[in-house]
Amino acid sequence: MTDITKETIMPPRSFLSQDAIQVFYRLLAALLICAVLAVLSDSFLSLGNILNVLRQASLTFFIASGLTLVVLTAGLDLSVGANVALSACIAGTVIHKTGSPALGILTGLACGGVVGLLNGVMVTALRIPSFIATYGMLWVLNGLTYWYMAGETLHGFPAGFRQIGSGYLFGLPIPVYLLLVFLGIGTFFAQRTIWGQEIYAIGANPVAARLSGIPVARRLLLVYTVSGIMAGLASIIFLSRLNSAEADIGESLTLPAIAAVLIGGTSLFGGVGTVFGTFIGALILTLVLNGMNLLSVSANWQPLVTGIIVILAVWLDMKTRRRAQ
Amino acid sequence: MREAAVVSTPNPLQRIPGVAIVLVLLVALFSVIAPGFLSVANLSNVLVQSTILTMLALPMTLIIMTEGLDLSMGAVLTLTSLCVAIVSLATKSMLLGLGAGLLVGAAFGVANGWLVAILGIPPFVATLGTLGMAQGLSLIVSDGQSVVGIPHSVRDIYSATLLGIPVPIVMALVTYAAFHGLLYHTRFGTYIFALGGNREALRYAGLSPNKLLIAVYAIGGAMAGIAGLLMTARMNSGHPTAGLGLEFDAIAAVAVGGTSFERGNGWLLGTLLGVLSVGVLRNGLNLISLPSSVQVASVGVLVIVALFLDGLRSRA
Numbered sequence: 319m320t321d322i323t324k325e326t327i328m329p330p331r332s333f334l335s336q337d338a339i340q341v342f343y344r345l346l347a348a349l350l351i352c353a354v355l356a357v358l359s360d361s362f363l364s365l366g367n368i369l370n371v372l373r374q375a376s377l378t379f380f381i382a383s384g385l386t387l388v389v390l391t392a393g394l395d396l397s398v399g400a401n402v403a404l405s406a407c408i409a410g411t412v413i414h415k416t417g418s419p420a421l422g423i424l425t426g427l428a429c430g431g432v433v434g435l436l437n438g439v440m441v442t443a444l445r446i447p448s449f450i451a452t453y454g455m456l457w458v459l460n461g462l463t464y465w466y467m468a469g470e471t472l473h474g475f476p477a478g479f480r481q482i483g484s485g486y487l488f489g490l491p492i493p494v495y496l497l498l499v500f501l502g503i504g505t506f507f508a509q510r511t512i513w514g515q516e517i518y519a520i521g522a523n524p525v526a527a528r529l530s531g532i533p534v535a536r537r538l539l540l541v542y543t544v545s546g547i548m549a550g551l552a553s554i555i556f557l558s559r560l561n562s563a564e565a566d567i568g569e570s571l572t573l574p575a576i577a578a579v580l581i582g583g584t585s586l587f588g589g590v591g592t593v594f595g596t597f598i599g600a601l602i603l604t605l606v607l608n609g610m611n612l613l614s615v616s617a618n619w620q621p622l623v624t625g626i627i628v629i630l631a632v633w634l635d636m637k638t639r640r641r642a643q
Numbered sequence: 644m645r646e647a648a649v650v651s652t653p654n655p656l657q658r659i660p661g662v663a664i665v666l667v668l669l670v671a672l673f674s675v676i677a678p679g680f681l682s683v684a685n686l687s688n689v690l691v692q693s694t695i696l697t698m699l700a701l702p703m704t705l706i707i708m709t710e711g712l713d714l715s716m717g718a719v720l721t722l723t724s725l726c727v728a729i730v731s732l733a734t735k736s737m738l739l740g741l742g743a744g745l746l747v748g749a750a751f752g753v754a755n756g757w758l759v760a761i762l763g764i765p766p767f768v769a770t771l772g773t774l775g776m777a778q779g780l781s782l783i784v785s786d787g788q789s790v791v792g793i794p795h796s797v798r799d800i801y802s803a804t805l806l807g808i809p810v811p812i813v814m815a816l817v818t819y820a821a822f823h824g825l826l827y828h829t830r831f832g833t834y835i836f837a838l839g840g841n842r843e844a845l846r847y848a849g850l851s852p853n854k855l856l857i858a859v860y861a862i863g864g865a866m867a868g869i870a871g872l873l874m875t876a877r878m879n880s881g882h883p884t885a886g887l888g889l890e891f892d893a894i895a896a897v898a899v900g901g902t903s904f905e906r907g908n909g910w911l912l913g914t915l916l917g918v919l920s921v922g923v924l925r926n927g928l929n930l931i932s933l934p935s936s937v938q939v940a941s942v943g944v945l946v947i948v949a950l951f952l953d954g955l956r957s958r959a
Contacts, residue, residue, distance in 0.1 A: 394767065446950045447904060449767040450894070453714070454946040457891050461940025468934070573775050576768070586765055618782035625775025632764045632772075 337592050340583045344598040351605045359612040367608070369491055375604040376497035377555060379597055381571060382578035383504045384434075384548030386596045387541040389579050390508070391521045392588025393448035395437060395542065398549045398575055400459035403568030405429040405553035407463055410472040410563040419479035426557070427550040433459065434546015438539035456572075460565075467565040475561055483559025493555055497597070500548075504593035517541060521588025573624050577603050580631035585639065603627065661952065662900050662916045669920055673927030680930055687809070691801075693922035694811035695720075695877070698870035699893040700918050701822045701911065702863035704902050707894075708909035709838040709856060711759060711766040713863050715751065716893060718777035720886035723748045723871030725781055727797065728790040728881025737796040740875075745868035751777060752864020756857030781883045790881035801876035811873055818866070823911055835859060839908070888939070895942050896921050898949040921945070 355362040381398050388395045409426030413419055433455065440451035485492045508514040516537050519527045528534050552571075557563055582599025584591025606627070607620055673680040680686075699716050706713050723744035731740030751773060758769035803810045826832035834855050837845050845852045875881055900917030902909040924945065925938045 396771075440947060440951075444947075444951045446947065450712070450904065450950060451947065453767075453891070453894075454943045454950070456943075457888070458940045458943035458947075461936045461938070461943060464936030465934055465940065573771065576771065580768075586768055616783075616786075618787060619779060621775040622779025622783065625772045625777075625779060628775065629758060629764065629769060629772035632768055633762050636763060 337583075337595075341592065341595050341598060344581070344583060344595060344602065348598060348602050348605060351602065351609065355605065355609045355612065359609070362609070362612055367612070369494075371601075371604050371608050372494050372497075373491045373559075374608065375597075375600045376491075376493040377552060377559075378571075378574050378578050378600040378604060379497055380500065380548050380552040380555065381575040382582075382596045382600055383500055383593055384541075384545035385575050386504070386579050386582070386584050386591060386593050387508070387517060388448070388545045389521075389584050389586060390517050390588060390591055391538060391541055392524070392586070393441060393538070393541070394576075394586070395434075395452045395545045396449060396572060396576075397433065397437060397452040397455040397459060398545065399568035399570070399572035400456045400463065401430055401433045401546055401549040401568070402553045402556060402571055403565060404433070404459045404463045404466075405550045406557045406563045406567060407467055407472065407565065409550075409553060410475070410557050413475055413479065413557075414472060417476070419476055422479070422557075423554050426554045427547055430550020430553060431543050431547040434543040434549070435539065437546065438542030441542065442535040442538050460568075463568075464565045467563075469565075472563040473561065475558065480558045480561055483555045483557070484561075493559075496551075496555070500551075501593065501597050508593050513537065513540070518589050521590075523589070570621070573621065573628065574603055574607075577624050577628045577631065580628060580635065583635065585635055586632060587639075590639075599631075662913050662920065665899060666916050666920045666923065669923045669927065673923065673930065677927050677930035680927060685926070685930070689919070689922045689926045691809050691811050692926070693918050694815040695870045695873050696889070696892050696896060696918050696921065697815040697915065698818055698866050698873065699889060700896040700900075700914050701818060702859075702866045703890070703893040704897050704900070704909050704911060704914045705822075705826065705835055705859050706766075706863050707897050707902055707904060708835055709859055710905065711856070711860070712770060712894070713755060713860065714767060714770040714890055715755060715774040715777055716770075716863060716867050716890035717886045717888050718774045718781065718890075719748055719751045719864060719867040720870050720874060720889055721882075721884065722751070722777045722781045722784075723868040724874040724878075724885055725785050725790060725871075725881040725883065727872050727875040728793050729784065731797050731875075732790060732793050735794050735796075737794065737800070737872075740793075740797060741869070741872045744871040745865055748864040748866070748868025748871065749861050750864065751867070752861035753857060755864065756860030759860065760853040760856040778887070785881065785883040787883055789883075791879075793875060793880065797872070797876050798879050799876075801873065811877075814869075814873070818869075819911070819915060826909070826911055831855075831858075836909075891946075892921050892942060895946045895949070898946050898953065901953075903953055904950065 361367055381402065385395055385398055405426045408429050409422045412425045413422035437452050437455055440446045441448045482492055487495060508517065516527065516532045519532060520534055520537055524534060556567060560567070578599040579596050580586070580599070581602050582591065582595035582597070584595060603624070606623065610619060610623065699720065703713060703716065726747045727740040727744040730743040731737055755770050755773055758764045759766045800810055805813050826835060834845060834850065838852060838855055838859070842852045845855070874885055878885060896917035897914050898917070899920050900910060900913030900915070902914060921942060924941060928938045928941060
């Protein structure tokens, strides 16, 4: 009896933090998937395929990293995929009209950021629950994008611009470098800055956060705007990788991004999770989809598998949290 | 204390203005700016086209009253519509097709309810997951292709009339009557109010909130199955993306109709008027030749405005 009481009051000291242990398990899972795929498919371990996995994972990660901050506040942003589509189409138009990739990149980021800010305003000032506000935004953005493009496809961008998504530097794809940069920035922001810690506090207990003087509304505006800007960044990478933009490119992006966040161990109930976890989550999801591809499973199966993974991830999260209590 | 009301009584009189004013304003607006809007042919067209949405919006009202949400409804409708098409094509029987659609729809509904009630997964994420699954299954069973050549018995449902009234409208009216009876005149209906308003009270009364919740989601799935029959009949084919996004119109109709997302209050007649508002909005924008993309965006704006007003009311 005494032992049990002691344990509940003072958890056993461990060298690693709870977060680090969670990430470690997920790294193991990723390695296990790699081992299985290496056995099942000859081409999995080829350099070309591994670089391809990393590049794909980085695209999911850009969207999912901003989304992680939103989920940390116990919110959700369902509009990210539609935001990528609109930002890509507008950025593409600007590049075509002005011939300046720099201006296009800025417009794409700004467009994503403005959409994110609007989401933040709906959640904070209008007090609409985030999942329904951003779901409404999803359809507004979808409508705007289809109307703006009117069935057209933007095609053909300057060679320099296309390097961003498809170029290599010292043998590694350029998006992988961007991934490392944003993984570093995101981790530093969330773990080592006061604003980052305040975001965790808001997710863990919004009332306590408000009472202890954290400007909750301003921090929420910040996370939704950051989520929008990261969608804008993803739109630029997409644009330069595909070398074209169509109104429907965002439709299959939201579910994988949410899956990456949840696989990565960020809790839907806020306050728990890391940006690094989301990176591992993006990697695991990409490995699974890549494996299906290598084993010649039709791409039609991808939404089904992603949906199952989303539900499994939330269920596992809730199970471990219940055990921890 | 024992007599404290479990049911938060809806006050229709207080709510009639909101959605009725929206509908009257929309009708007035399009009567002026859209030529041909007020013709009998067009108005009956609006009614017939609103029938599928009615079938989704009524169960969506019940689900939202339990403080839930079903984002998978459009994708499940797509899947059931494909099931109706495939089974009726193979067996030449409309009833077997409907049965297949009902079965698949109800299965998804039970799955949604199980994820929400038993596993405790937040509804919007649980149903987002099943949305992906239903969408994936639609692509798999149809291999991404339309299913064509379905029997006449299915197609005729959409064009047939009963006593001069189109069959889809008859079906929608019967559905409304059934839901009205269920919600306001049965114990089950009272329990639905309690699921959103006071779940603890149900537990104290010796009932299982989880089973009730699963039943509510199962009704939603089954209704998506019936709507799937109408969808297949209307398009005279099964298509792997036919119903995607329709859940949004359903949520819009419920939100405009004055059902609250946070307080377990629901109003079925409001939802019906909400369905008509969405139908009129889409039809009117169509008549003044605005593309469907603008219709989608304007329904999105409609939802956000309705929710903002709902938030104002809940604070007032």
